[in-house]
Amino acid sequence: MSEDDRSVARERVIESMEQSAEVYGLSRSAGRIYGVLYFSEAPLSIPELVEETGYAKSTISNVTRTLTRIGLIYRRSSEGGGRRVHYTAEREIWFSLQDVFQQYVHREIQTTLRAIQRAEAQLPDDAGTEAERIEELRETYEDLREIVTLASDFTAAELRDALESYDR
Amino acid sequence: MSEDDRSVARERVIESMEQSAEVYGLSRSAGRIYGVLYFSEAPLSIPELVEETGYAKSTISNVTRTLTRIGLIYRRSSEGGGRRVHYTAEREIWFSLQDVFQQYVHREIQTTLRAIQRAEAQLPDDAGTEAERIEELRETYEDLREIVTLASDFTAAELRDALESYDR
DNA sequence: TCGTTCGTTCGGAGTGAGCCGAACAAACAG
DNA sequence: CTGTTTGTTCGGCTCACTCCGAACGAACGA
Numbered sequence: 001m002s003e004d005d006r007s008v009a010r011e012r013v014i015e016s017m018e019q020s021a022e023v024y025g026l027s028r029s030a031g032r033i034y035g036v037l038y039f040s041e042a043p044l045s046i047p048e049l050v051e052e053t054g055y056a057k058s059t060i061s062n063v064t065r066t067l068t069r070i071g072l073i074y075r076r077s078s079e080g081g082g083r084r085v086h087y088t089a090e091r092e093i094w095f096s097l098q099d100v101f102q103q104y105v106h107r108e109i110q111t112t113l114r115a116i117q118r119a120e121a122q123l124p125d126d127a128g129t130e131a132e133r134i135e136e137l138r139e140t141y142e143d144l145r146e147i148v149t150l151a152s153d154f155t156a157a158e159l160r161d162a163l164e165s166y167d168r
Numbered sequence: 169m170s171e172d173d174r175s176v177a178r179e180r181v182i183e184s185m186e187q188s189a190e191v192y193g194l195s196r197s198a199g200r201i202y203g204v205l206y207f208s209e210a211p212l213s214i215p216e217l218v219e220e221t222g223y224a225k226s227t228i229s230n231v232t233r234t235l236t237r238i239g240l241i242y243r244r245s246s247e248g249g250g251r252r253v254h255y256t257a258e259r260e261i262w263f264s265l266q267d268v269f270q271q272y273v274h275r276e277i278q279t280t281l282r283a284i285q286r287a288e289a290q291l292p293d294d295a296g297t298e299a300e301r302i303e304e305l306r307e308t309y310e311d312l313r314e315i316v317t318l319a320s321d322f323t324a325a326e327l328r329d330a331l332e333s334y335d336r
Numbered sequence: 337t338c339g340t341t342c343g344t345t346c347g348g349a350g351t352g353a354g355c356c357g358a359a360c361a362a363a364c365a366g
Numbered sequence: 367c368t369g370t371t372t373g374t375t376c377g378g379c380t381c382a383c384t385c386c387g388a389a390c391g392a393a394c395g396a
Contacts, residue, residue, distance in 0.1 A: 006298050009287035013302060016283035023276045025191075027354060039301060046373065056356045061374060063354095084372065091301070094308055108191045115184035119177035130174050133207060133259070134181060140262055143324035150331040156311035162334035163318040168326060195384060214343065224386050229344060231385095252342070 010039050024100050029055055030063050030072075034089055037073055043086035070103060072096045094156045102152060109145045116141065178207050192268055197223055198231050202240055202257055211244060211254035239267045262324045270320060277313045284309065 014035030021031030036052045037044060044052065049060045064087055067073045072093075076086045090096050116138045123131045151159060182203030189199030204220045205212060212220065217228045232255055235241045240261075244254045258264050284306045291299045319327060 005290055006296075009290050009302070010298055012283050012287045013305065016280045020276055020280055023272055029354075039298060041297060047371085057373075058357075058375080059355055065374090091304065093305070094311075104191055108188055112184045112188055115180050119180045122173055122177045128174075129209065130178055130207060134177070136259065137181065137261070140324055143262075143328050144265075146328050147324065147331060150328070154331070154334075156308055156315065158334070158336060159331075160311050160314050160318070162330050163315060163322070163327075166326070166330035166334070197385075215341085225343080226345080226387075227385055233344090 014039070024097070025104055026066075026100075027063065029053070029059055030067055033060065033063050034067060034072055037087055037089035038091065040089075043076060043088045045084045045086055049087070070096070071099045098152050101148065106145070106148050106152075109141055109148060113138070113141050113145060182207070192265075193272060194234075195231065197221070197227055198235055198240075201228065201231050202235060205241055205255055205257035206259065208257070211256045213252045213254055217255070238264070238271060240264045266320050269316065274313070274316045274320075277309055277316060281306070281309050281313060
């Protein structure tokens with residue numbers, strides 16, 4: 001088993017992370033940068049990430065900022081108090097994915113609910129089919145909001161267990 | 169309460185649907201077209217959708233095709249056996265959202281799992297940190313797959329109830 | 337049969353996002 | 367103080383995506 005085999009296997013997983021990133025609304029570069037950090041033994045600086053990924057320094061800088069903001073990677077000032085900044089990956093990706101979810105889906109749900117509520121406030125209850133359909137929408141979105149809120153407190157294993165053991 | 173008030177309220181909700189569409193990986197036009205159909209009393213043909221939305225005929229044609237493919241709207245040949253095609257919205261959006269979810273997330277999870285499994289098959293068990301980290305990834309993704317699979321059989325209310333009543 | 341209406345397909349314009357390179361600011365080494 | 371290294375910011379390029387209009391094929395009515 002050679003070093004080559006290892007890096008091929010690693011590369012394969014990183015490529016799938018690139019693809020996953022797109023699904024979660026991030027760029028491919030974000031997926032690769034996260035992947036490199038995920039497998040890295042030690043924290044990496046921006047020049048090292050440039051070396052590893054082939055992306056431009058500016059790209060690394062921008063992407064690491066957004067990844068840090070979402071909580072997928074951590075930024076640490078170098079141990080020696082040096083200038084260099086080091087990044088490590090959050091390896092419990094479940095929490096990170098939840099955060100991304102909160103950022104995207106929950107925010108969207110809130111926005112939609114506000115729009116629905118404002119529309120309902122404007123319409124009397126007997127306003128016909130419009131009001132009925134808006135009410136249906138609101139009920140579904142309230143369920144959705146509650147689901148997302150509750151799910152954010154679960155670990156993956158707990159969530160799985162909750163669904164498996166639920167008896168209708 | 170005027171017709172104007174009704175249409176203003178409707179417009180507000182449709183605008184939020186436009187925005188939601190982007191979050192779910194669809195175009196704004198898809199959000200509007202779905203919204204118009206959602207509130208429409210009767211099924212609408214392409215020319216009528218052109219009239220209602222202001223989009224070009226070709227846009228309507230393309231977008232309705234993708235919306236039909238994901239199951240957010242239904243295509244029906246006209247009653248009279250006529251040439252005209254009519255579209256209606258799936259109003260139980262929960263099912264539609266689940267479908268979109270299946271299309272995007274579940275597919276992505278499967279792809280990632282395959283990549284991980286191929287990588288693991290190539291690596292012996294004692295391959296060091298690479299193998300460990302890949303194994304962690306696999307476990308999380310297996311949970312994820314199970315969660316998505318289970319959740320696809322739940323209604324929104326059931327899912328909400330399952331989470332609310334789960335006792336750790 | 338001819339004109340009309342409906343729906344799809346194709347090429348092109350406009351737009352936004354991702355990425356790059358250059359320029360810059362800040363902090364260190366010598 | 368000077369040169370070097372690190373990280374950020376800015377303008378521009380490219381590519382993909384959305385949407386449009388035009389052209390086309392197919393089905394109907396007269």
